[in-house]
Amino acid sequence: MSTESPVALRVNHPEGRPAGRPSPARGFRPSRRLRDNTAAYVLMIGGIFCFALFSWYPMIREVIMSFQKTNFAGETTWVGLANYRHIIGDPSFWGAWRATALFAALALVFGYAVPFVTAVVLNELRHWRGYFRLLVYLPVMIPPAAAAFLWKWFYTPDNSGLFNAVLHAVGLPTSQWLQSPRIALLCLVLFSTWSNMGAAVLVYLASLQGIPGELYDAAEIDGAGLLRRVWHVTVPQTRLILSLMLMLQVVATMQVFLEPLILTGGQSGTTTVVYLIYNYAFSFNNYGSAAALGILLLVVLLGFAGGYLWLSRRPEEAN
């Protein structure tokens, strides 16, 4: 052990040595640093290349493009804030933000609450556990386009559609579903919840199983009923994962694209922000406006993530 420690020190803390205390092995330290640096950069080169090409450079390019007018055929000109003025003046601008915000809000009511409640209930069941987990995760394994087309078919507005047939069979009024501007967004959220909730349920189940049983015992001794135990034990104990999933979900739902593209084609007031970006870029070849709208979306989402970080810091500060 005593013969090993100087070597271990040299290997583990090559740069952690306090200045002014020369190491006995100083003689070959530079060559070792050089070797480690070379090795490190050889190992990192693939990652750096991919990040530079497909993350760092595109980010800079997006910002630049949002101030330019370009179609890659003619010349590129700087237009200042003209792209931003154009998109804000576009009649579909506020509608797209409204649809996006409404989708995210409805997805919070359904897509956020439903998986957690489901996980809490499933965690109490002592039988058929494998069955429930398997079934709730099945939709996650379906290719999303296939699932979306399947639901589009279910939503068929006449009585040959599955949902209307079921409603009709039990004597309830049928619906126009995706063609009704009033509930089209809700239809998208229901589909989205169905197809994505499995992953969230599994994550919640894993975190519920980590709650020590004594906490429930103690709460019960203090006379806490079922709902109070959920509120005072289950929720605080899973707070971290709950808030993380909340942020991830809002960031994901604000970028909704596949659902409106396949299910409604942007009709019935379901043109979302990303759908509008897609239209600007690939239907109108207006890359500048697409980039400008992308930057606005980025600012909103970063603002949201920043707010999340700020809020989730406060309990620790209070301690």
Next chain:
Amino acid sequence: MAAVESGPRTLISPAQLSRGRGRIIYWTVLGVMIPLFAALFLFPLYWMVTGGLKSPSQVVQTPPTLVPSQPEFHNYLTAWNDLGLGRLILNTVLYAGGALVFQVVFDVAAAYAISKLRPALGNVILFAMLAAMMIPATVLVLPQYLTANSLPFLHTSILNTPWVIWLPSVANGFNIFILKRFFDSVPADLLAAAALDGAGPFRTLWRVVLPISRPIIGVVSIFAAVNVWKDFLWPLLVLSEPSAQTINIGLYHLNYGIPEDVFIAALAIACVPTIVFFLIFQRNIMAGLTAGGVKG
């Protein structure tokens, strides 16, 4: 299973569940949940599979029939033979497999180098990679598309080639995050012992670090494959050639101009590979997903 059943108590105590009113409520809830889950998650799949067996007139019939009267199995044959589904599925497997390999090789190497070799500027690079995680994917697709269409300096296009899926998939800040966290937890003594034996950084990575990293590499692999399988917007933009498309994009373009019953059969076929894969590797996938999500 048995371990779970005799595990620690949960919200409701075992005593409460096993007698009197609690027992009745428990069995009622279970009795409702089992058919409810079947209706929510199995019945749609049943409806899809049987929809593929209906004739065009039966598909639009009011009210729809629960069981197709004369199952038309040839719908599935037509879908498979005429729509090129095999090609689409094969493409997706190829893209998912390649993305998995590239991500594991490049991201593991980079995270290990940053965590254990501590190169000059390592923290700057780490920060830049993690910052990429904050940028929503949909914001970047346009400049990424333009970059892939004409690579800087080379001025070649990688659209409609596997590279356009593989290379961007490596730029995944989340992978770097969980891998670096894992490597940070590898005891320094272990690496010191390898260095004592004369192993250089590469040998140490290969012989010492990788063997103990299998679980975390498993998590990265699952996410890599699932992400390619589920991705829609990016492949929609960069794979315009029908022969290069993924199953998602292929279905999207097939939607136009084929009979609805055949299209439904195609949807059902498209679901088969992942569901079979999932049923086989269910245990590993679920363990990986939950471990990665909570503790990773």
